[in-house]
Amino acid sequence: MSTTNAFGGFWNTLPTPLTPWILDVIHSMGHTQMTPVQASTIPLFMKHKDVVVEAVTGSGKTLAFVIPIVERLIRREIKLKKDEIGALVISPTRELASQIHAIFSLFLTSQPEAEDPSHASHPEPLLLVSSEQSSPLQDVQRFTSAGADIVIGTPGRIEEFLLGKGRGSVSVKELEVLVLDEADRLLDLGFQTTLTRIITHLPKQRRTGLFSATMTDADALSELVRVGLRNPARIVVKVQAKRTNTNPAFKNGEVIEERRTPANLQNYYVKCQTSEKLLQLIRILEHETNKKQSSQFIVYFATCACVDYFYKVLPTVVSSEIKLHSLHGNLSPSMRTKTLEAFSSSSSTSVLLATDVAARGLDLPHVDGVIQFDPPTDTKTFSHRCGRTARAGRNGTAWVLLSGREIEFRDFLNVRKIPLKEWPYSQASQNSLDDCETQLEDPEVEEYFNRIRTKLKSDRALHDLSVKAFVSFVKAYSKHEASYIFRVKDLDLIGLAKSYGLLRLPKMPELKRLDRNGWEDADVSWDAYQYADPAQEAKRIAEFSHASEERDKDRERQRVQRLAKRQENAAWSLKTEKKEEREKRREKKRLKQKWMKSQVAQSASAAGFNASGKRPREVGEGxxxxxxxxxxxxxxxxxxxxxxxxxxxxxxxxxxxxxxx
Structure with a gap:
């Protein structure tokens, strides 16, 4: 299959010429020509037209709305007041919002000084995202003190800025442009109500743009009325590739195919057993780093727990020259920002372990490869993950690890215009697809399995992480969109446990009736297995002591219950003795009653008493x-x-x- 880069022409060919200093900034960014999506979108957006734009990731969509927004605002005859905003950009994630803010800042900080004071330069754009350094009230205070013509942020923070803390301080009467970036995700991930409140608050006389890499007709068109677009122009930029075909019906033996991934992306699948997934990941990294001294990779996992776990154990099995980074949604905003900055600025081979929080919108231009350790739950996310490489005409490679029945995912993606080729360097690729499940396990699996187990034995916290990651993956796997391919009952849980290096299998319903052939728990003294962190270990000891006391109490209660039960079930001879004793006492009681009756009969006469007033002693029975x-x-x-x-x-x-x- 062959592909070539497509360009939409030079910047000076636009119907409305760009401002010279804006053109200088574009050239300084290395963009000598427009991409097709920029050539199609910019003229319409600058001519007061609403747009719905769908183009593959890395095709230059961000500049397609940044340039028109800046041009419209600097060409305003009447400058915006300090409490007014002219453009609003809404993004689904803080990372994407931060990148868009950085691009706007690059343009606005490059403004030449105005000779006429009445045409002073525009203020810095305002970024509204969750942050430890800025609260919603501080966002409003920053706006009122410095002003901002352009506001970029996430839905919740923008709603608070416009309708909450800043309701009386922020004016949207002069708003000219609204942009929803990654629109399909904004519309799908529970932001509908928030967006409705924001859009209802904005003036109707504005331009609106929806931008995304994956937006079907159902996704976008069904929501256009709700978000307030009026007669929008729909722009769809497709990627086509030539594929050799031996069918004589095709001219020159070539057929044109449409793709939903970048033209310069080499997209592979790696066929392996479930137990070999970690091994294949290591082989890919080694193979690619041998070709280049410095490379950047993103490895995608299904859950945050998986990212945390493999971030801890991968240093045990990969080269010490590889720098690992961790990114997922459970990290604090400041930590996520630091991680992205460290990864993107690294000069050595770096690997970013991430969830789908890093799948959309992030512009990391130096990423050479993307490895999907766990296939995503939907095809949209698959193309977004792959799109973190091969951006803006650069070359890139992507891999997805498939095992057993998952091989059918290849055909599933092909129908959705995401073609995959088998990676030729996988040892498992020498076997046919039909033999994938029955082939012998790679002997290196046991080596890495034991190395990870040794690492886990050094700290009980790692064991806890491994179990949490394993369980979270199985739960995520059960919710896959292609459920007829990704079925838990077909998943090799023993092989998965080996790939994770578990010390023992966790207690979960999926493992109750599992054939554990080929699995053996690690030889670990669990009572003495310690945490490396002294505080965690002290807590464990305290809990262990408390549990021991409770066990002792339970044993004592059980002993007492057993004793009582033995007494209830005493021997027949003992019961007979007790019965005879009871009969003897009953007889004594009967004699006492008889004697008392005789005393009552004698009380009628006092003749029975002697001179001292005492009754004489009776003998015998009395x-x-x-x-x-x-x-x-x-x-x-x-x-x-x-x-x-x-x-x-x-x-x-x-x-x-x-x-x-």
Missing amino acids: EEIEDDWAELAREEKMAKRVRKGVMSQKEFDAEFGDLDG
């Missing part, structure tokens, strides 16, 4: 009855003590037995 009476009286006394809580029921039963049976 003496025994009197002894029983004393015993029963003592028993009644003890029963009262039980009722008062002085004696326990257990002690009472031990001494007197159960009279009621």
Whole structure:
């Protein structure tokens, strides 16, 4: 397949000539000619026309709206007041908004000094994104103190600026241009309500532009009325490539194919077993860095947890000359900014491990290759990921790692005009597609598997990260758009665990009935397995001690329960003895009642008492009855003590037995 760069002509061929100093800035950026999307969009946008622009990533869409906005504002006859804004650009991510702000700043800081004070230079553009250094109130204070004709930001922060803290301080009456960059993502990712409130607040007499690399008719046209475009011009810039075809029906044996990826992008898939994914990643990096002393790569993972984990363990298996960087949505805004700056300015071989937060809009011009360790959940994201390389006419390469049934993703992408070729340097590529699942595992897998396990054993925190990454990936995999290809039940979970270097398989539903053939947990003393961080280890020890105490209490409770159960299930001979004792006491109680009745009969006469007032002692049965009476009286006394809580029921039963049976 062959491709050639297309240009839309020189800048001086525009119907409306550009301001000389703006043209100088464009040339200083290295853009000697316009790209097709710029040649198509700039004249329309400068002529008061709404536009919907779809072009592959890296085709120059940002300049296609930056130049018209700057030109319109500097040509205004009446300068904007300090509390008025003339242009508003909304972006889905803070990174993309920051890059757009940097381009506007480059133009506005290059303005020549005006001879006429009434035509003073335009103020710096205002950036509105979440930041640790600036709150929404501080954004308004910066605007009121310095002013800004152009405002760039994310939906939530712009809504707060216009309708929240800045409602009485910011005027949009003179707003001329509204731009929604990466419009499909703005419309799809839950920003509909916010955008509706913002757009309703803006004047209707304005120009509106929607820009994106992937925007189907359903995505854009169904939302045009809602976002307020009026008779927009739709601009679609396609990429076409020539492919050799042996069919004689095609002239010269060539066929023209449309693509949704940059023309200079070499797009490969790497066929491998699931356990070999890490190995193939390392092979790609080694192969490419051997060709160039300095290279930049972006490696995409499915989740933030995966990025965090591999950022920790990859130094164990890759060359020490490779500098690793980590970027995902759970990092603080300042950390994300520092990471991007460090990666883009690196002079050595650098690898950015990222989620899809780095898939759209970021202009990193020196990226040589993109590696999709985990395929994305939709084809739009796939093309955006690939578009981080081969930008603005440069060459670039992209790889995606596929295993087992995932090979069918190749045909799925081809239908969506994203052609893939098999990477010829993969060891697994020597096997046919049908043999991919049955081929022998690469012997190097075990080596890297053991190296990662050794690393994990040095710090329990790494083990925790590995489990979190593994579980999060399986959950993400289950939500893939092409669910008939990416099915968890077809996923080789044992191979995946090897690729992650897990010490043991986590407890999760997907692993309950799994055949664990070929898997063996690492030999680890889990009670003694420590965290490298002293604070974490101290917390673990405290939790372990508490858990031990709870286990001891549970064991004691279980012992008492077992003892009680044994007493309930005592031997028949013991039960017989207790029954005989109860019968004997019942008989004594009966004799006592009989004796008391006889005393009542004798009380009618006092003749039975002697001179001292005492009844003579009886002998025989009476003496025994009197002894029983004393015993029963003592028993009644003890029963009262039980009722008062002085004696326990257990002690009472031990001494007197159960009279009621």
